[in-house]
Amino acid sequence: MYSKKLKAPEHQVAGHSAKEGKLGPLVDGEGRFFKPFQRDFRGKNEAKFYEFFSSNKNAPNHIHGYFPAYHGTQVVEASNGSGKLPHIVLEDVVTGYVKPSIMDIKIGSRTWYPDISEEYFNKCLGKDRGTTSVSLGFRISGFKIFDHQESSYWMPDKNVVHGYNVDEARLALRKFVSSNSLSHSIPDCAFASKIYGGSNGILAQLLELKAWFETQTLYHLYSSSVLMFYENESVLKKGGHDARAQVKLIDFAHFLDGNGVIDHNFLGGLCSFIKLIQDILESSDNSDETNTFRFKNGH
Amino acid sequence: MYSKKLKAPEHQVAGHSAKEGKLGPLVDGEGRFFKPFQRDFRGKNEAKFYEFFSSNKNAPNHIHGYFPAYHGTQVVEASNGSGKLPHIVLEDVVTGYVKPSIMDIKIGSRTWYPDISEEYFNKCLGKDRGTTSVSLGFRISGFKIFDHQESSYWMPDKNVVHGYNVDEARLALRKFVSSNSLSHSIPDCAFASKIYGGSNGILAQLLELKAWFETQTLYHLYSSSVLMFYENESVLKKGGHDARAQVKLIDFAHFLDGNGVIDHNFLGGLCSFIKLIQDILESSDNSDETNTFRFKNGH
Structure with a gap:
């Protein structure tokens, strides 16, 4: 049908x-x-x-x-x-979003788990070591960012994204909330406080999830992702008051029963991701006036 | 000298x-x-x-x-x-303790880290998979528990301890605060609320450490341990009001610079350890009357 x-x-x-x-x-x-x-x-x-x-x-x-x-x-x-x-x-979580910026972040420093084939174990371990999973506790799987200055999307090839080191992952998280993502200059983080910050922003949502993962022993999630997205049209038209920044957890092909133990692998990676978002918010707070000025005058 | x-x-x-x-x-x-x-x-x-x-x-x-x-x-x-x-x-952190119960818990699901020899990597990975490190995010390295009913210490061989599965590790954490550690009956958790609980207890100390690890990006600690200990003599003589339950972090031969990233490996394992302590406190809260009765009448 x-x-x-x-x-x-x-x-x-x-x-x-x-x-x-x-x-x-x-x-x-x-x-x-x-x-x-x-x-x-x-x-x-x-x-x-x-x-x-x-x-x-x-x-x-x-x-x-x-x-x-x-x-x-x-x-x-x-x-x-x-x-x-x-x-x-x-x-379909992005229904109703006209110009969403979206990022998929695979959480956890380890994507392998007990009782899998040696082949799958080695494949996972290799990818974990070859990406930021081991160093950061997560890796960016892919993203598209709407660039306000160019009025177009930036969506790098997934092989480029998988090759990111810690600094490049950090940069992508800054560009995700910047108006000048496509430019080679320093990301302005013009939308950081609107998208990452605020009582309904990405950080507040991640902290709610963190609190749950500190106690939930129902599920262990391997190779699952945080999907985060927001609406650019509202940022363009109304100053971002209706950006509908959202976090969703997706991809559960490799979940296990928690058996009374928390998902320390997911929680550790989530906390690391949260810290990077907090760092961006703090640095953009300190330069908020500059950014607001830059953004208003750039448009 | x-x-x-x-x-x-x-x-x-x-x-x-x-x-x-x-x-x-x-x-x-x-x-x-x-x-x-x-x-x-x-x-x-x-x-x-x-x-x-x-x-x-x-x-x-x-x-x-x-x-x-x-x-x-x-x-x-x-x-x-x-x-x-x-x-x-x-x-010497146990100076002044006459009859301490002590446990050494190696924190983190992963003891290997980037830029080590393939030999050391394989050795660590094997031990992590062969112990509760992968499943629980920590493994018990060793302990000695003073048994009040037998008036003697119980200190299992380290190979026995390294072979613990999740349930055995959980049991050891219960025995650590029980008066009947050496018996084969259910651990009474008679001292749980005094040692793990309270405003200066083990849990409160672990939560302070957790809060620090959520933001500190100075050090990554691999193969480091939480050492927890308390004085049994005071429990025997004064009902545990001066048990001096303490947590110390030890063993830093494998620390790395944090480079602006939190120690998600340590933090995840610490949170898992905290959850098990909380579980013991909750179950002993529910049976507190029984335990107090059993302990008082057993001595």
């Missing part, structure tokens, strides 16, 4: 893409996101996570809000023309 | 021992602990840590209190009769 209307998402920044005849997620343009079951155990495991979590009354309501709403599974025509395949049906 | 008075510490629970003619730390019985420089870079690195940290004004005073005081380095007769060797001179 959905198959005719489904198309590749416009704002995907990481993971498999449905473009160019490949297998990837689809959206219906009306708020639903169809993620094809990944091969082997992973698709089933992710569906199981959403089944468990969406009906889990032990997780508080405000925490449920940090996960895409789950609408069951459905068999629809796959994006690669291989016929009908089961898909996990989720909320 | 010290050489005649130095002897092997009575209350060491982990690491190399100076007993039986081996190379290990010594104490002077007057409050000083002499740690021989470990071979290769490690001894120098640990001395460097204490030099840096003891003069570091960026770390708050109350945090300095969680580290043994540093008294420089000194060349003294080594415990193994190999002649004079440089030693790091530290505060």
Whole structure:
């Protein structure tokens, strides 16, 4: 019933893409996101996570809000023309965002976990050591940033992003809230206080998640991501009062039962990510007047 | 000048021992602990840590209190009769404790770090996977517990302790604050609220350290330990009002500069350790009456 209307998402920044005849997620343009079951155990495991979590009354309501709403599974025509395949049906979290800036950050210094094949272990360990996962406790998987000065998007190739060192990751987090992301000059962090800061901003949301991860022993999330995004149109038109900066947790193909132990791997990485956001806010607080001046006069 | 008075510490629970003619730390019985420089870079690195940290004004005073005081380095007769060797001179943190219970907990799910030899990397990774380091974010390195019912110490062999799984580590943390540690019955957690709980207890101290690790980017500590200990004599005589429960951080042969990033590996493991202590406090709160009754009537 959905198959005719489904198309590749416009704002995907990481993971498999449905473009160019490949297998990837689809959206219906009306708020639903169809993620094809990944091969082997992973698709089933992710569906199981959403089944468990969406009906889990032990997780508080405000925490449920940090996960895409789950609408069951459905068999629809796959994006690669291989016929009908089961898909996990989720909320398309960026529905209603016209010009979103989006970043996908894979949390945790370790993406491997007990009882996996030696092959998968070595693959994960190699990627963790070859990216900022080990050094920072997270790695940026991909992003697109709307550049206000150029009125266009900047979306570097994922191989470039995966090659980031600590300083480059820090720079990308600054550019994410800057009006001059595409330029080679110092990012102005013009939107830092509006997007990262404030009582509903990214930092406040991350701190709520942190408080939950300090005590929750239900799930351990490996290779899961924080997706953060905001609306640029509102920043352009109304000074960012309706930027709808949001954090969502995504990708649960590798979740495990917590068995009474907190997810120290996710929590440690999340705290490291939080510290970098706090650093940006602090440095932009100190130069707020300069930035406001620069931004107002640059437009 | 010290050489005649130095002897092997009575209350060491982990690491190399100076007993039986081996190379290990010594104490002077007057409050000083002499740690021989470990071979290769490690001894120098640990001395460097204490030099840096003891003069570091960026770390708050109350945090300095969680580290043994540093008294420089000194060349003294080594415990193994190999002649004079440089030693790091530290505060002997258990001076004045008559019947201490002590536990050494190595914090962090990962003891390896960038830029080490492949041999050391593999050794660390193997130990991390073979102990609770990966699953819990920490592993117990050793302990001795004074059993009140038997009036004697229980100190299992370090190979037994290293072989603990998650449930066994959790059990050891319960026995650490029980009056019946040596028995095979359920640990009574009779001292949990006095030792782990309270405004000066172990949990309160761990939470202060946690708050510091959430923001400090000076040091990354690999293979460092939380040492926790308390006085049993006071528990026996005065109901535990002067148990002097304390936390100290020790072992810095593998510290690195933080380079502006928090120590997410240490912090994650510390948070996991804290959660287990909180769990014990919560379950012993619920059975406090039973425990008090059992303890009073058992003695």
